[in-house]
Amino acid sequence: MGKLTSEIITSLGLESYLMSEGNLPLSSPIDGESLGYVEETSQADAHEMISKAKAAFLKWRVVPAPLRGEHLRLLGEELRTCKEELGYLISLESGKILEEGRGEVQEIIDICGFALGLSRQLYGLTMTSERPGHRMMETWHPLGPVAVISPFNFPAAIWGWNFVLAILCGNPVIWKPSEKTLLTAIACAHLFEKVISKFENAPPHLLQLALGGREISDVFLENHDIPLVSATGSCGMGHYVAQQVSNRLGRYLLELGGNNGMILAPSAHLELAVRAVTFSALGTAGQRCTTLRRLIIHRSIYDQVIPRLKSIFENVKIGNPLESGILMGPLINKEAYEHMQESLKLAQEQGGKIHGGTRVLKEKYTKGYYVKPALVEMPSQTSIVKTETFAPILYVMTYDDFTEALQMHNDVPQGLSSSIFTQDTAEAEIFMSASGSDCGIVNVNIGPSGAEIGGAFGGEKETGGGRVSGTDTWRAFMRRATNTINYSGELPLAQGIHFDVS
Ligand code: UN1
Numbered sequence: 001m002g003k004l005t006s007e008i009i010t011s012l013g014l015e016s017y018l019m020s021e022g023n024l025p026l027s028s029p030i031d032g033e034s035l036g037y038v039e040e041t042s043q044a045d046a047h048e049m050i051s052k053a054k055a056a057f058l059k060w061r062v063v064p065a066p067l068r069g070e071h072l073r074l075l076g077e078e079l080r081t082c083k084e085e086l087g088y089l090i091s092l093e094s095g096k097i098l099e100e101g102r103g104e105v106q107e108i109i110d111i112c113g114f115a116l117g118l119s120r121q122l123y124g125l126t127m128t129s130e131r132p133g134h135r136m137m138e139t140w141h142p143l144g145p146v147a148v149i150s151p152f153n154f155p156a157a158i159w160g161w162n163f164v165l166a167i168l169c170g171n172p173v174i175w176k177p178s179e180k181t182l183l184t185a186i187a188c189a190h191l192f193e194k195v196i197s198k199f200e201n202a203p204p205h206l207l208q209l210a211l212g213g214r215e216i217s218d219v220f221l222e223n224h225d226i227p228l229v230s231a232t233g234s235c236g237m238g239h240y241v242a243q244q245v246s247n248r249l250g251r252y253l254l255e256l257g258g259n260n261g262m263i264l265a266p267s268a269h270l271e272l273a274v275r276a277v278t279f280s281a282l283g284t285a286g287q288r289c290t291t292l293r294r295l296i297i298h299r300s301i302y303d304q305v306i307p308r309l310k311s312i313f314e315n316v317k318i319g320n321p322l323e324s325g326i327l328m329g330p331l332i333n334k335e336a337y338e339h340m341q342e343s344l345k346l347a348q349e350q351g352g353k354i355h356g357g358t359r360v361l362k363e364k365y366t367k368g369y370y371v372k373p374a375l376v377e378m379p380s381q382t383s384i385v386k387t388e389t390f391a392p393i394l395y396v397m398t399y400d401d402f403t404e405a406l407q408m409h410n411d412v413p414q415g416l417s418s419s420i421f422t423q424d425t426a427e428a429e430i431f432m433s434a435s436g437s438d439c440g441i442v443n444v445n446i447g448p449s450g451a452e453i454g455g456a457f458g459g460e461k462e463t464g465g466g467r468v469s470g471t472d473t474w475r476a477f478m479r480r481a482t483n484t485i486n487y488s489g490e491l492p493l494a495q496g497i498h499f500d501v502s
Pocket residue numbers: 153154158232287288289290448449450451452
């Protein structure tokens with residue numbers, strides 16, 4: 001382990017968690033370097049965690065929400081003091097560049113601030129009653145222990161969006177992070193523990209880490225004492241989670257794959273559009289659920305845009321994501337690289353003209369999978385274009401007519417994020433209207449990735465329909481009660497029904 005890495009592990013207080021042997025190996029995608037081992041959670045321990053979370057729930061649910069918010073404010077403060085270190089650890093384990101690692105920590109800081117404000121605004125409605133001397137209202141209550149299943153690509157922020165809201169809403173969390181980014185998860189849990197241990201009114205086990213694979217998730221998917229499972233990851237994983245949790249009529253919140261498109265209209269500000277495409281397609285080495293994967297360009301500007309994109313894709317700085325100036329780090333592992341190559345082969349068979357996409361730096365990093373991003377000119381939106389490949393592949397297609405572009409844009413199974421670059425107000429409005437983009441995120445003159453925490457985040461169709469992060473997504477983490485209060489001294493029934501014994 002490098003000197004800086006071991007210093008950061010020490011400053012985050014993580015040495016005691018690392019073992020020289022264990023059944024879950026930790027490594028960095030940068031060069032395959034081993035970071036040690038941690039112990040897998042057993043099924044028996046996972047069941048025990050549920051009992052502990054239930055006990056914590058009974059205490060935490062009665063702590064006033066503004067006080068719960070105050071705990072989260074302090075988590076935000078703690079994160080500010082170690083933004084650099086945690087950002088580094090995220091980059092080391094997920095392979096994203098440092099700038100993005102830091103950005104991820106910032107997302108959690110932001111959601112902590114959001115939660116503090118929200119802690120005094122968990123509002124319910126009051127309704128007018130049809131009965132005299134009656135009042136009706138809605139109240140929102142804590143739901144119970146929440147299981148959070150999170151992916152490798154945002155190893156801290158996705159936990160943050162879910163955890164912070166769950167805790168704010170009065171629910172303990174059991175977190176099953178990706179097996180590829182366990183150290184980041186341990187660091188986040190350790191930070192929270194540091195903050196929460198200062199509060200007398202906070203019960204133990206508000207956050208428990210369940211480390212392992214599907215067998216561990218299964219314990220939470222099947223258990224009635226987990227009223228909500230929030231899972232972020234692939235559509236395949238989401239299908240499985242939905243089926244398992246539905247079997248017991250539990251609740252699930254899914255934020256799954258995207259196959260995000262951008263329409264580039266003839267009036268587009270091309271300077272900005274090219275920059276937006278660059279960040280959205282190449283950021284996080286194409287491994288965001290919001291990554292731009294389909295560019296639908298008006299035929300009249302195709303020849304102005306493609307040579308510029310080719311040059312950017314060819315020259316983008318690829319390398320160790322911890323070094324300054326680098327814009328693209330490695331893919332998460334060999335499987336991701338192989339999957340990318342298989343998709344490119346299919347694209348070629350389906351008439352695609354591929355630029356880039358090959359492995360680079362393999363002499364320097366024999367165990368790191370660095371690739372040139374692929375720009376693929378497609379004759380039409382074929383089956384491979386409709387499939388999400390979690391890698392830096394941008395499929396490019398042309399259109400002549402705006403209606404055709406919209407139709408092509410929506411003709412994929414996923415529905416997470418979308419964007420249009422246009423100066424034509426009518427086109428922009430149509431794109432955002434009922435007959436426009438069918439995604440959960442619909443942007444004008446910015447790319448599909450890089451959402452702020454203030455908005456609800458998630459999408460439709462195979463993206464799973466769930467929303468996390470801003471606005472009213474907190475409601476998914478609470479139990480709604482409709483209250484009717486009678487102060488009339490009579491007992492009138494609704495709908496004018498008479499039901500008298502005498
Ligand atoms: C993801 O890749 O699962 O909007 C989340 C974005 C980030 C979140 C991505 N704020 O690109």
